[in-house]
Amino acid sequence: MEGAKKMNPKLNATVSVVKINEHILEFFLTNIRQQVRIKVENDLILEIVTALDGKKTISQLATDYDISEEELTGLLDFLRNRGILDNVESKEDFVCYDQFRRVIHFLAEYSHSHEHLLKMWNQIRNSTVLIVGLGAVGTWVACNLAESGVGRLILMDADTVDSSNLHRQFGYRESDIGRKKADVLAERIHDYSDFTSVIKEYSFLDDSALHIFDEMPINLIINCADKPTVDDTSLWIGEYAMRRGIPHIVGGGYNLHLSLIGQTVIPGKCACLKCFQKTLEEENTIDPTRVKKLSVKNRKVGSFGPMCSMIASMVGMEAIKILSGDIQPSNMNRRGEFDIYSMDIRYKNYGRRDDCEWCGKSGKYYRT
Amino acid sequence: MNEKTVMKIKDSVDIFLSNERYLMVYYMNSRQRKSFRVNAEMVHLLETIDGEKTVAEITSIMAEKWGVDSECTSQIMDMLQENRIITEVIAQQDMLSEKLIKRYVRQINYFSEFLGSELEGIAAQKKLMDSTIIIFGCGAVGGNIAMQLVMAGVCHIILFDYGRNEPCDASRHMYFRKQYIGMNKVDSLKAELLRIDSDADVRCVMEWMKPETDVETLIKRADFVVNTLDEPYIGYTASKISRICVKHRIPHYIAGGFDAHLASTGELIIPYVTPCxxxxxxxxxxxxxxxxxxxxxxxxxxxxxxxxxxMSLFSSSYACIEIIKYITGLVQMEDSYKIRGEFLFHDMSLTYLNVKKNSECPICGRCEKDEP
Incomplete structure (x- = not known):
């Protein structure tokens, strides 16, 4: 609190103060649309809060409202701890404040203090995210994260840009057809600013491809690859990430399963991909002696850009939560489906399993 | 069904046969499923429809090999087509060039699942490409919507904004490039749209939305109108635009994603059908x-x-899904339109408001749907 105390108290610019009735005062955090309500006896707190313009010192305020500095500090600490007071000042403490002010002020509603906000921001800007697969989800996620201040991105894809990609994959131009996706996207990211550094890896995912990153610190892996199948890529990434203890997100929006909103896995804290696989297999048990799949030859698969980018947007939000280090991700122990007809999201919960070969009590990557 | 038509199982369905008696059909793009009770002849029929044989060939195989008369085969094939399990293989069409088909093939396949046949999917793509859409506001959401629509194939776009690109846009506008700093937003966004599709016809209007600004002439040129302009403020621009659109019966989308509603859905407005x-x-x-x-x-x-x-990407993507659904007729939006919703960063929930069309509304209430 040392640093924060030097600054004059200021109401967070994104917070609305509403008197609900004689006894209830609401603070509405407009970025995250959450409210904090307190019981009040009179309008004193309302008057103090709406005077917090950042120009008056605590002792001035205490004199103006005829209360003790100690009492006032208690109130201000309560508000600060809930993101209701401004935790950004002094702005100079933030690297590249001007470029990223929107991101910093967004995070501020989750901060308990100036130092806490600085810590979240520094974690995001110093983090490394591996994005596997630069298609209809991966391209959008990569650019979202660069724009939100992620310091380093590893872009992994061996593919080249094809004209049939342009309707749904972001950042590729007609003139890029035939070039490596990783090269084109890296250039696109540098065009935002020089803030984010990019490492390019021109290979496709298989069961051992990720070992080239063994020596590299990675804070988050996002699976946006669906070849050969989403199940394969998710399990390869899942196992690698579990072994190293790296948070990972199953992107979703895949071929043949466009509407999937994938799960978030924080190793040791929630169901891992093996837990999901086991439960999903039990649910979908099909007796192969009784059920057969009729083959469809030369299948052409449909895809829809805005559906994929919507799912990419959710991955982008989950990623920021994880990278901040202090905002609870939403999609642990669950995955969702977006229904294009009803435009609703349905989530289904999956629990961590004791019998899991990866994260169960006798699993090979067990941790608490 | 024409005798010479070649039929195939739709690319987007998975078919399972259970106990040789029940057919389960999964429509992968829309995640729907249907099941049918079937007999052995039905299974033989499905195995015969291979994307190479004509209706006449299929009918004669069914008759000779499995003893099914041609009327019965034809009836069942109609039923399969109605249920979007089979579709015709297109020999020839002159709506789109080979090059455009190749570019949009995946999206056309997606459309086809909703519409029935590949030909209808191509027609939907064509409809999108022929539409003129005006976008008010070239900020984070307006810029994304413009790019996403051009990516999807919209060729005629009018951009309306007065602002210039600033350094802090680097954390908001996906179309931003550092070389755009200081440029007019309409010009930089146009440059970006042309990189995506060099054939796109993009017109720029650099103006403020003021009470005296004549946007009616512009709006009348468009088939669809999108508002993302939050200056002077979103309520004002939305109200002004919606009044004109209702008057001329032009469908419009008031996008979400502005301050305090960072990932709201916005809403599709169909004059005299949805609330305005x-x-x-x-x-x-x-x-x-x-x-x-x-x-x-x-x-x-x-x-x-x-x-x-x-969060802006959520709002723009949602808007584009609805706009494209409406323009291409994938879904009957008159019956299944959505009211504005909020997507929350905090818990990734999506909830909708309950707003009804006001029959006393001074703008859209008095006129019955079929009156001029």
Whole structure:
């Protein structure tokens, strides 16, 4: 609190103060649309809060409202701890404040203090995210994260840009057809600013491809690859990430399963991909002696850009939560489906399993 | 069904046979499923429809090999087509060139699942390409919508904005490039759209939305109108645009994703069908009558508002799904339109408001749907 105390108290610019009735005062955090309500006896707190313009010192305020500095500090600490007071000042403490002010002020509603906000921001800007697969989800996620201040991105894809990609994959131009996706996207990211550094890896995912990153610190892996199948890529990434203890997100929006909103896995804290696989297999048990799949030859698969980018947007939000280090991700122990007809999201919960070969009590990557 | 037509199982369905008796059909793009009770002949028929044989060939195989008469085969094939399990292989069409088909093939396949045949999917793509869409506001959401629509194939776009690109746009606008700093937003966004599709026809209008600004002439040129303009403020621009659109019966989308509603869905407005902006305003005037924020003490607060690129991307993607569904007729939006919703960063939930079309609405209430 040392640093924060030097600054004059200021109401967070994104917070609305509403008197609900004689006894209830609401603070509405407009970025995250959450409210904090307190019981009040009179309008004193309302008057103090709406005077917090950042120009008056605590002792001035205490004199103006005829209360003790100690009492006032208690109130201000309560508000600060809930993101209701401004935790950004002094702005100079933030690297590249001007470029990223929107991101910093967004995070501020989750901060308990100036130092806490600085810590979240520094974690995001110093983090490394591996994005596997630069298609209809991966391209959008990569650019979202660069724009939100992620310091380093590893872009992994061996593919080249094809004209049939342009309707749904972001950042590729007609003139890029035939070039490596990783090269084109890296250039696109540098065009935002020089803030984010990019490492390019021109290979496709298989069961051992990720070992080239063994020596590299990675804070988050996002699976946006669906070849050969989403199940394969998710399990390869899942196992690698579990072994190293790296948070990972199953992107979703895949071929043949466009509407999937994938799960978030924080190793040791929630169901891992093996837990999901086991439960999903039990649910979908099909007796192969009784059920057969009729083959469809030369299948052409449909895809829809805005559906994929919507799912990419959710991955982008989950990623920021994880990278901040202090905002609870939403999609642990669950995955969702977006229904294009009803435009609703349905989530289904999956629990961590004791019998899991990866994260169960006798699993090979067990941790608490 | 024409005798010479070649039929195939649709690319987007998975078919399972259970106990040789029940057919389960999964429609992968829309995640729907249907099941049918079937006999052995039905299975033989499905195995015969291979994307190479004509209806006549299939009918004769069914008759000779499995003893099914041609009337019966034809009836069942109609039923399979109605249920979007099979579709015709297109020999020839002159709506789109080979090059455009190749570019949009995946999206056409997606459309076809909703519409029935590949030909209808191509027609839907063509409809999208022929539409003229005006986009008010070239900020984070407006810029994304413009790019996403051009990516999807919209060729005629009119951009309306007065602003210039600033350094801090680097954390908000997905179309941003550092070389755009200082440029007019309409010009930089146009440059970006042309990189995506060099054949796109993009017109720029650099103006403020003021009370005297004539947007009616512009709006009348468009098939569809999108509003993302939050200056002077979103309520004003939305109201002005919606009034004109209702008058001329032009469908429009009031996009979400502005301050305090960073990932809201926005809403599709079909004049005289859905609530219009005035209906929403009336609704909020009533429900928020006791929710009055106090004057904020911080003078500089407008430069201290938060936002994330991913949240704008949610709002723009949602808008594009609805706009494309409407224009291409994938879904009958007159029956299944959505009211504005909010997606929350906090818990990734999506909830919708309950706003009804106001029959007393001064803008859209008096006129019956079929009156001029």
């Amino acid at each position: 902006v005035e209906c929403y305003t009336t609704h909020f005037r009533e429900v928020l009558k006791d929710w009055k924020p106090k004057k904020h003490p911080v003078e500089s607060r407008y430069t201290e508002i938060g936002g994330l690129a991913s």
